[in-house]
Amino acid sequence: MKADHPQAVNEAPIEFSANTMAEMNRVIGLFPEGKQKSAILSVLHLVQDEFGWVSVGAMNRVAQILGIQPIEVYEVATFYTMFHLDPVGKNVLEVCRTGPCQLVGSDDLITYIEEKLDIKVGETTKDGMFTLKTVECLGACGYGPMLMCKYQFYERLNKEKVNEMLDAMREASNS
Amino acid sequence: MSRKLLIEHAEVPGITSFETYRKHGGYASVEKALKTMSPEEVVEEVKKSGLRGRGGAGFPTGMKWSFLAKPEGVERHLVCNADESEPGTFKDRYLMEKLPHLLIEGMITSSYALGARRSYIYIRGEFMYVLRILEKAIAEAYANGMLGKNILGSGYDLDLVVTPGGGAYICGEETALLESLEGKRGNPRMKPPFPAVKGLWGNPTVVNNVESIAAVVPIVNEGGEAYAKIGIERSTGTKLISASGNLVRPGVYEIELGLSVEEFIYGDNYCRGVANGKKLKACIPGGSSVPILPHYLVTKTAAGTDRLMTYESLADGGFASGSMLGSGGFIVFDEDQCIVRNTWNFARFYAHESCGQCSPCREGTGWMEKVL
């Protein structure tokens, strides 16, 4: 098993939108003076909300904003699996694959989406519309099989519901 | 049907708003505690209640509170563990989504008991929509004088913040959660020192599960002794059970501890049996970390007595023929399920979620996954 994560190329810090910055300042302000680093996960979520993923340039900017070393941001961003460190599609489908969901058919759900979108887990559709990922337990075990997209939970899924969901997402992303 | 102490009003329309929640008796525990009780008296009631931590370990909450160090001039914190990520467990999400003010009320009453003036709710990042619900409810609580300076004229100040995780099972472990809350990787800390002595930012800290904190509300309202009368033996009060897997009616149920497992799986008020008329093969009663019970040990113990939903009865037989109540993540397997496949699935989960700090877990979980 090759576990190499090739070293990323360093990038200059990038700027965030005014809205993102305002929201960042709010979440940083929730913590006492000198404890700004506590807001790092909130801040990384905001970065991902704006760009869809978290780039090196964005992380370098986060380090500046929080007054910490860039390596502290890289360490955190690579530890927590919600952050996408590579570009992803407009809609990231994160299907729960853990035990309770598996008991009620998550394997079939994953296969169905793979066939429907003609991609494998981890891949993005050619039009950049969907990325399919599998994740561990999302805390919706009684309502499986399920997936999360843009922080929204789609539960008790079957083929019809998946079809409707994909159509609605496609439409929303195109408009 | 059991009494419901926590989620009785969960389906009331508009209960997520401060006003409706207040109309249904909400924030009574804050009034009672702040106006008529000393912090020590609140701790005493929680001790009397026999409440045991609802996150999984089942450690007595009152005792945990009494361990909190209280050095002069050092800030203390209450941190709510809302990182619910034990597979099979989804009760805290239900509680927070339906009754955000119940958690906030519990946080205020509990923070008062502990002398915390800055408290935090650490919620798993995947529950971002629940975080938004909580944020809105917290804003309402501030607007109505339940949070902030001089709450209800008592002179007690409290700030409450809700903040997200980023996708890491390990952050449900209390010291990993504190590391994460400090903006670091969720690597558990070495103990001692325990969080009660050195926790968040080195300050004495208590970390409690969502349901434990919510349970403080009925305990303060009705008294610890009244709460202790519910349940049997050292399993007092009510417990939220997350039922999942091959059941007719999976979902979140509030039960009085002491209910029989038989009734819980097959009873009309609960899960109504195994789905699609199939037979029961096995059951994991307390979240994926606890031992799995084969069908003949689910409703009866090895000694032939009825298996009950209590800390003691589920553990009857130890790891050989018993299991644990754990977090109440009740996962049911029907006769068609492959236990080996499911065990591999959970092994993969633990390999994926290992923080990688200690060698036995880092190398061992990966190896287990590959072996299976």
Added chain:
Amino acid sequence: MIKVTIDDVEIEVAPGTTILNAARQAGGDLVPPAMCYYSKLPGTGGKCRTCLVEVAAGSTADPRPMPKLVASCSTPVMDGMIVKNKTSERVHTNRGGVVEFLLVNHPLDCPICDQAGECHLQDLGYEHGSAKTRYREERRTFSPIDIGNKIKLHMNRCILCYRCVAVANQLTDSRVHGVMHRGEHAEISTYIENAIDNDFSGNMIDVCPVGALTDKTFRFKSRVWFLKPYEAECACNKCSGKAVVWMFGNEIFRVTARKDKYGEVETIEDKTAWICNDCRFDKKDPSNWTLIGPRKIDRHSVISQGKYATKNDNNPKLLR
């Protein structure tokens, strides 16, 4: 002072002392091995689990045994505590298990590893390892990378002790490497292409218990046991200038800090004698140094032991 008994040896130590440090104060072969704890680097320890010991009695006040084995590096002693290390069969078995885990993904490339001969994992494998492997699955692999022009990182060999992270945090002005990802995929990395460039970064090589971080100025030049170590000093404005130079004839092959019997950099004149990169990497001319005399090599080296050559024959346990 409080009393603690370790493997039937009773000693008195200051309150707050960990079991491991109490054992080191007692000395001898009752000292548990440690791969991640490093007494000179606060905050290290608790990770590798090789120092696990059995606590047969918690204290005089509460003499119950502790149910699980504990990490001796991070468990403080209590008055009246009874600890078993080499006298505990459980410890022996479990330490063997930990060594097995540490070797699951280790490449065992000792024949081409510069650390061979002074590697703590080799010692541990010798004392607690099995001659056979039960691991049939594929190993996790990484490619070696340069982190700066003087240090090579072989992530394959790393046991994730975090010592080098502590060095960067505590000895250098800004850390540019750390632990990325998690679980089995956790790795020491700079994440971005970055050089570790700091006067004291070379100490990462000295604290590394295995061959994950090696000195590029010494790589593949010689096996360590062919070299003669000498205590030496030089006038240096950055560090103490007290080091060990490793020579072959009149040539200096490498320079390291002076290490004690636990493989830790020695305390000289109340200070941990870390050495700077100039002394370590650049002063390879004998005229740079004043030689004090031959350096005695302690237990962590094949040079002084000869055990690999002889013990095999009369120690059938090795072939477990």
